[in-house]
Ligand SMILES: Nc1ncnc2c1ncn2[C@@H]1O[C@H](COP(=O)(O)OP(=O)(O)O)[C@@H](O)[C@H]1O
């Protein structure tokens with residue numbers, strides 16, 4: 001049905017790709033791994049201070065697109081990105097942009113919790129240290145506590161900050177990673193299936209946390225769980241084979257999808 | 272029948288059993304209309320293994336045992352003075368007898384020697400006959416036994432698996448036993464050395480001078496002249512190793528970091544094997560490079576700034592040894608740095624670290640235990656290195672911390688002690704074993720530490 005090798009088809013995403021209050025604007029984004037097209041002519045706005053969810057069958061390019069938003073794709077030699085991705089009207093792929101501060105502004109939480117093999121304290125303190133955010137030791141301690149509190153982990157770890165972060169449970173590790181990201185004071189947080197390795201209780205905690213964080217941060221979350229998207233997000237985008245098929249308010253997209261592919265996916269007839 | 276023909280014959284018998292076994296299973300399963308339990312060739316392999324393995328064992332054991340048994344048997348034919356005399360003479364006489372028996376005759380041997388040689392000949396023929404009969408009959412008997420067992424219900428695949436398992440256990444046993452054997456022989460000889468020289472003198476003494484050694488240390492009239500203080504040797508070893516590590520660790524580590532964090536896959540694929548070639552160059556080549564190129568350079572450089580440099584200096588040897596062990600550090604460190612999961616790098620980069628911050632603060636700490644292990648391996652290599660030292664650092668057992676002096680190392684001394692004529696019983700010869708033992712203990716401890724660190728390292732992430 002979709003032939004990537006043909007001439008660029010006109011991209012007609014169902015639903016309104018634009019929002020009034022956009023933090024990130026993507027226009028005609030293409031991503032290739034060597035010659036293989038992974039994102040095909042995608043345009044989408046990410047709304048400020050809201051949770052946007054990316055859903056779709058695996059391999060459809062959700063992670064690839066998410067990693068474009070903080071230029072993590074730069075680390076993959078074969079990956080090339082074209083098109084515009086504007087953060088506050090500034091193209092983040094412009095040559096004068098330095099990725100290091102960019103990634104401090106746009107934090108990322110990964111699919112598999114990846115705490116450093118350091119103490120819990122050092123994990124959270126890592127970002128403030130490399131960016132020189134703390135003026136003194138006590139200031140740093142405050143920042144670490146603040147980040148851990150926001151991530152809902154403080155009560156569980158406050159007595160063992162000097163123990164390795166890798167010794168925590170899976171859910172705690174993921175919250176530690178969120179705390180580590182928050183500690184850099186990002187404006188946007190990208191999350192790539194943050195709960196895919198967690199049990200339902202740990203998942204519920206993280207979802208709760210996402211809801212709280214959305215008051216302060218702009219959040220983009222990739223998830224393979226439609227229930228999760230329905231629970232935490234305000235806006236949902238459905239990807240299929242590298243294309244953005246449909247985007248809309250979460251409630252609307254799940255109750256009355258307009259595109260056949262979206263409908264098939266959310267009613268479980270696909271993937 | 273000589274051994275080669277015998278082995279060939281056993282092989283032929285084994286092969287015949289292979290085909291017989293296969294043939295039998297084919298016909299049997301055709302008659303019984305039953306699918307054999309295992310693939311067909313397993314029914315050939317089982318009789319094949321049973322036919323050849325025990326026979327080969329018999330041949331090997333007889334080969335080893337017959338010289339030993341024969342020398343005991345022949346002893347009664349030796350004149351009383353030799354029989355009662357010292358071991359050394361006896362060994363020589365026995366080997367003369369053996370030579371005469373195999374037709375190598377020097378001069379005109381005494382009658383009793385010829386008589387003994389004749390006896391030897393007869394007995395060794397008998398031994399060979401016995402070997403032949405035992406080997407062939409065991410081959411045929413066990414082969415037939417296995418052949419009889421072949422039928423479609425027989426689980427020959429599992430049986431063959433068992434045989435292979437036993438063979439592998441045997442092989443690993445050989446490796447371990449050899450190591451233990453070497454260590455015990457070194458320990459045993461060292462004990463003999465420590466009967467002549469006190470361990471205190473050996474371990475604490477500051478002068479190494481075995482040159483005045485007479486036949487026997489005590490009572491030779493020269494006692495007290497030879498001294499066996501090993502401190503200068505170990506000091507020399509550590510001085511040279513330290514110089515080598517000063518070269519190898521920074522260079523190797525930097526190279527490893529470059530290769531694993533910065534280089535493109537293509538550069539890495541070419542540079543890494545090139546560096547590993549350094550490890551493949553024979554050390555004697557490094558040795559003359561050190562002696563003929565680096566040592567004069569060091570000397571010239573030293574003298575141009577007014578330092579006196581021995582023509583053979585610890586510095587020259589250490590520098591070259593350092594170059595030699597660079598690949599040990601770089602290759603292994605590169606591996607451990609690469610083993611640091613990508614997810615940790617992603618985490619660091621995702622927080623807005625630069626590449627070098629990521630390397631310094633996340634990758635290297637995570638890889639540190641592995642890097643330490645690679646350095647320890649390089650240390651073992653440096654401590655054990657001989658050729659470069661013999662050629663470039665000299666043989667003077669000076670106790671000096673000055674890298675411009677000539678020093679010597681433990682391994683270089685072992686070589687000089689054991690090269691050329693020597694008496695087995697003398698303290699000088701035996702001291703080589705004591706040195707070797709101490710060196711083995713030191714490298715063993717280093718390896719244990721490395722192992723311990725690697726173990727801890729495995730627990731670090733995941
Ligand atoms: N590093 C890579 N190199 C080459 N191809 C990749 C790479 N990462 C992802 N892809 C390909 O890009 C497509 C989209 O992958 P991804 O973004 O991971 O999908 P999703 O996250 O939706 O499951 C897939 O076909 C995948 O095989």
Ligand SMILES: [Mg+2]
Pocket residue numbers: 062063064192
């Ligand atoms: Mg993905």
